Amino acid sequence: MLDFLGDLKRTHMCGELRASDAGSKVALMGWVNKRRDLGNLIFLDLRDRSGITQVVITSDAGAEMHDKATAVRSEFVVAAIGHVKLRDPNTVNKNIPTGEIEVVADELRILNDCKPLPFTPSDSVLANEEVRLKYRYVDLRRPEMQHNIELRHKIAIAIREYLNSQGFYEIETPFMTRSTPEGARDYLVPSRVYPGEFYALPQSPQLFKQILMISGFDKYFQIVRCFRDEDLRADRQPEFTQIDLEISFPRPETVFRVVEGFLKTAFATIGVDLATPFPRMSYDEAIRLYGSDKPDLRLPPMKNIADFFEPGSLEGLKIDPRMPLLAITIPGVGKLSRRERDEIRRLVPLLADNTTMVNPRVFEDFERITKSFPSAAEKIRDAVKAADDSLIVILGSGTPQGVFSVQGDRKRRELTYKHAGQLRLALGHGYAERHGAFKHGNFRLLWVTDFPMFEWDETEGRWNAAHHPFTSPHEHDMDKLESDPGAVRALAYDVVINGMELGSGSIRIHRQDIQAKIFKALGMSPEEQQSRFGFFLEALQYGTPPHGGIALGLDRIVMILAGAESLREIIPFPKTAKAVDLMVDAPTPVSERQLKELGIAVVGKKDL
């Protein structure tokens, strides 16, 4: 192979040659990005992951080589041996780093041809996504994809090196295992040896990393694939990569410091210097100020303005005065036309699903508020520090339709904040051009802490765990586990960037008696506890140190740093929104023989 290189000591990358190489003999190998045939001169732009060099075949090269160059098409793989020559000043291409030189070929080898392509990496208009995913190997040759994959590599390496420098061990945990309770459906792997029994692919290494703490590996991390069978959205994939870590004897601060450290190194790969420590905010504060547990700090917070109105005036507006009344401020919007105000009204029915509990009422015309309630309007303007061109929109909860329990009212209050939070974001996106706060490069990170331990399900009339059930309650709230579960805070925290959750973690329960109490509070019978987590409850009794950790989505970090629109742009071989791999065509039916071996009978779709 490649004998034709003869005594050439090394080959060059296509993006590597510069003016200082002029005169040297070189060999380049790569793909033909473009061919231009000027009759006696043929130009081949040769491309590899490092860039592009122009190769020129002159008439001096002889008829045989000229014919070969004529036969070359886009994406042929070729080798060119020749001399580096400075280009004439008027043909220098300032847009590429190799633009000052070209390689005059003495020899051209076609190493492989290429069928006519559905699209080429040099196309300026992107093929549709299904075609890109089916021919992913061609798509990945595009410079943008090469850049994204390189960035992904650099970020992962930077994080590994940082964690290694802090004394963490990277330890692998099994893919074929038991169900982990992260709240999604499991992907199952049938056992041939034990027909009718299944392994579950891990939704996270949660229980294994806790076991590693019991085993004395006090600082664990893993950049690890997790599998969750859940309804897919643009920013979800059935398999995704987490930066997973766990620490023994930590306080939340210990985890924060480690994460801030590795995120700083990750962001440095694109030249961003993240300021640390990140701000902290309790869950309650986040809901009150941003109507979300993932606050987007790039826009101003909301303000509860219910007290600015005279008693009785809110009822007149068909607003429930017991619920918060929120002013949303978006800077730089300017005066709105009638049509633009109508568009805001049209957003309201799109807010959260549970509208019957809140029945949101929205006032998008602040001038009218000013006319009807001049003193309240002045207080509102002051309180939200609105500039003349700020948009102020008010959202409250409509007069309730029905009677709610105390828990139900608590939930309505929270939902009112959340509706306002959603409207705030929808407006923020709608007017992004005007306020400019969403431009790439404006990264606002924070920690959200003190999440509630349980969530009330009004329909079922019961409490659900807000996180996985190994999350520790606040020490001070232990006594409320039975008397007032809604007031119990969890030692759980999220790291959030620009309104997106980057990662989530907690201090864990390390005592078996408390773990059993939590399972009980969640309505899990001792039998169910044993059958689902028996091995773990047993392990907790063999000298478990206090421990805690976190997991961050690597894909999302790369997506944000690459400025990409979807996870599919930064995962080499992603699935479609319908969980299909179009390149390998998976999932597929399997043979009768395979099914039989596994003891599986497939019922027709209509029987499901």
Ligand code: ASP
């Ligand atoms: N296992 C959790 C998750 O995947 C993260 C953690 O608690 O460390 O969301």
